[in-house]
Amino acid sequence: MIVEIYSDLICPWCYIGKHRLERALSDRPRLPLERRWQPYELNPEMAPGGIDRVAYLATKFGGIERARQVYGVIEETAARDGIPLKLDGIRRTPNTLSAHRLVRLASRSGLADRMTNLLFDAYFVQSLDIGEQDVLLAKAAEAGLDPDMARDYLAGTADIAAIRATESVARQLGIQAVPCFIFNRRYALAGAQEPTAFMPLLDLAAEEVDAFTQRVTPPL
Template sequence: MLIETFADLICPWCYIGKRRLDRALAQRPTLRAEIRWQPFQLNPDMPKGGMSRDDYLSAKFGGAERARQIYRVVEDTAARDGLPLLLDRIPRTPNSFDAHRLVRIAGRHGVANAMADALFAAYFVDGVDIGDLDALASVAAGVGLDFGETRRQLGSDAESASVLAADALARQMGLQAVPCYIFNRRYALSGAQEPASFLPLLDLGSAEPENLSVVSG
């Protein structure tokens, strides 16, 4: 079964949603699933170097206090799922384009899913600036890729065209928010759903691609 995951690496709901999909897949141990990461930038106009967290929160939510009110729901949800989420450790909100490129680079070595997990943890637990190329290469080394070679690729335009094309395709499909999971290019489930919500779609593992039906929540 092909499961295309449209997400942004700086999106806390995508972080939660990925863990919930993993939990759902654990309940279907005989299902042969291919998880294919698809990039989506929530902030496509973010400066290349990102911006300070305080400036970002002020621009997006009108200030840190309002942001804290909004993020409290996210933090409570993550806590119930046993997922560490330490937003106060994040000093900068990065441009996530290069992090998406890194997931694609990791995919060449068969570790895209592990790379996504590592990048989520680096950002939401350790407060790493995942827009910084050296930081990204260090995260890559943690999943077994060579630091120097990965840093060289990140310094080039490797996978830039594919990330831009995939992000554009998502918008052409009408995606305006993430996460969104598309199963066998036929059914889509949007939002960080509970694991049980994934199960009926996982059970359609033998379905052939047809028209896309979206289930939101």
């Protein structure tokens, strides 16, 4: 079974949604599942160096007080799920293109899950700027990637076109917000839903996999 997870690494609901998917999967421990992290930049036109966090929130929410109200709800939700968000510590909203590229690079070594976890944690728990190359290189090494390879990769332009193409396809599919979870490229679940919301789709996708396996496996 394949689940494609469209998300942005600075989206708190994506971080919460990731945890909730993992909780759902803990109730299906024998379910074979491959997670594919797909890029979806919330701010594709963001300046390469990012923007001051206060200025960003004021523009996005129409004022800092409104931003505090919205983020208060997010923090309360995360706290109920046992997720230690530290939104007040974030100083800049970064451009996430390089972070998405790093996840893509990590996927070639089977390290996409670990890389994604490290980047979410870096931003939401450690209050690090995941648009900065030094931060990305440190997390790449922590994930197990070769530091020199990661440095050369980030210094170039590899996979930028592929990421833009993936985001374009996502919008053509009607994905307008993240997180969005697509199971076996047939069933979609949008938003940071409760773990129980994943169960019907997990079971349905598993039934399809079983049925396909039975069709293609010759009798003994």
